[in-house]
Amino acid sequence: MKLSQKLSILADAAKYDASCASSGTTKRDSRRGGIGSTTGAGICHSYTPDGRCVSLLKILLTNVCVYDCLYCINRASSGVQRARFTPEEVVQLTLDFYRRNYIEGLFLSSGIIRNADYTMEQVVRVARTLRVAHGFKGYIHLKTIPEASPELIAEAGRWADRISINVELPTQADLEKLAPEKNLGRIEKSMSVIKARIDQSKAERRESPKAPGFAPAGQSTQMIIGATPAKDSAILERASKLYREQKLRRVYYSAFSPIPDASSDLPLIAPPLVREHRLYQADWLLRFYVFEVGELTTQAEPNLPLGIDPKLAWALRHRERFPVNLNKAPRELLLRVPGLGVRNVDRMLRIRRWHALRLADLTVLRVPLKKMMPFIVVADHSPHLLEKDATMRAFTPPARQLDLFATAPASVESGEF
Numbered sequence: 121m122k123l124s125q126k127l128s129i130l131a132d133a134a135k136y137d138a139s140c141a142s143s144g145t146t147k148r149d150s151r152r153g154g155i156g157s158t159t160g161a162g163i164c165h166s167y168t169p170d171g172r173c174v175s176l177l178k179i180l181l182t183n184v185c186v187y188d189c190l191y192c193i194n195r196a197s198s199g200v201q202r203a204r205f206t207p208e209e210v211v212q213l214t215l216d217f218y219r220r221n222y223i224e225g226l227f228l229s230s231g232i233i234r235n236a237d238y239t240m241e242q243v244v245r246v247a248r249t250l251r252v253a254h255g256f257k258g259y260i261h262l263k264t265i266p267e268a269s270p271e272l273i274a275e276a277g278r279w280a281d282r283i284s285i286n287v288e289l290p291t292q293a294d295l296e297k298l299a300p301e302k303n304l305g306r307i308e309k310s311m312s313v314i315k316a317r318i319d320q321s322k323a324e325r326r327e328s329p330k331a332p333g334f335a336p337a338g339q340s341t342q343m344i345i346g347a348t349p350a351k352d353s354a355i356l357e358r359a360s361k362l363y364r365e366q367k368l369r370r371v372y373y374s375a376f377s378p379i380p381d382a383s384s385d386l387p388l389i390a391p392p393l394v395r396e397h398r399l400y401q402a403d404w405l406l407r408f409y410v411f412e413v414g415e416l417t418t419q420a421e422p423n424l425p426l427g428i429d430p431k432l433a434w435a436l437r438h439r440e441r442f443p444v445n446l447n448k449a450p451r452e453l454l455l456r457v458p459g460l461g462v463r464n465v466d467r468m469l470r471i472r473r474w475h476a477l478r479l480a481d482l483t484v485l486r487v488p489l490k491k492m493m494p495f496i497v498v499a500d501h502s503p504h505l506l507e508k509d510a511t512m513r514a515f516t517p518p519a520r521q522l523d524l525f526a527t528a529p530a531s532v533e534s535g536e537f
């Protein structure tokens with residue numbers, strides 16, 4: 121098989137992995153005319169530890185896999201066309217793309233060939249050859265296999281900027297049903313080993329900057345949404361636990377895509393993409409807005425509402441906490457005002473040292489004033505909160521707007537909500 125054919129198969133197979141920031145961008149395919157889309161060649165974007173956005177060659181080493189995860193197009197029982205790169209081919213492709221300035225790094229994942237250690241050895245060989253034999257200084261993200269030996273995972277972290285292990289589904293019961301070869305305990309144990317190595321490397325580098333690094337961009341994971349009846353509360357609980365205990369940099373949420381010849385244990389349709397979007401928003405609230413999972417979902421409503429963002433939903437459930445006086449409230453409470461993002465909260469705290477905030481100040485800050493008005497008090501504004509149903513109506517976007525959400529990329533990294 122020609123290299124270009126392998127690239128086409130293995131770049132396409134890698135697109136289902138969302139733990140690389142722009143994996144949802146398949147809408148503008150230049151093969152149908154036009155220029156500028158690089159997704160057909162497996163190029164995606166990710167963020168380095170210093171916040172730069174870099175383009176990565178995103179491919180699988182192979183889509184051959186001995187595991188049979190039911191939600192996966194590459195599972196052993198799938199009828200897809202198979203291909204396999206040699207490590208040397210991946211090295212060559214990476215260097216060729218890099219020299220032509222198409223990419224700044226590599227995202228490499230793989231199906232399980234023979235067993236976990238054999239596969240990991242091949243993946244690590246790519247990274248080692250790039251770093252040692254070619255002095256490659258670009259970004260490398262390696263997907264690791266939890267069952268691989270700790271020595272191989274340690275070597276992966278030595279060469280890679282970021283390593284990730286996909287947790288895939290939020291509960292052990294879900295894994296047993298759809299991915300029986302995988303085990304949540306083993307996955308978390310491997311994540312703990314990686315976390316300990318990252319911590320150790322940071323401590324050593326504080327002593328001596330010349331000490332070898334270990335995955336300086338940290339570790340991440342991916343969860344598939346909608347392949348099982350798991351509620352958003354379970355998904356967010358799992359994510360929150362991983363952030364807390366494993367210090368993950370990111371949890372990515374990937375809406376399940378129905379696959380050909382699928383098992384009857386899988387749903388026939390994909391969940392609405394807006395659900396993925398709401399989970400990213402809730403994830404953001406957990407990490408930067410000091411929310412707890414139990415505040416974003418409740419026993420009565422274990423799923424996030426699709427029609428409004430989770431912070432607004434929380435505010436509508438807790439109307440007794442509003443209106444918030446923007447001139448007096450502490451930072452934690454300001455962060456809970458719908459429409460106010462972290463950056464604007466910090467700007468407002470600086471402004472109010474000099475004078476009382478007025479509506480004109482909020483206009484200059486470009487906050488979504490219409491959304492915020494019922495929830496805030498400033499020097500020249502004090503609202504009477506609307507009656508609950510009317511407030512819900514006022515904030516529920518019409519169906520047409522929901523469609524727009526559904527086609528938007530999942531990332532909410534710049535969003536204020």
Ligand code: SF4
Nearest residue numbers: 185187189192195231
């Ligand atoms: S191990 Fe990975 S590639 Fe193999 S079937 Fe499971 S999800 Fe797919």
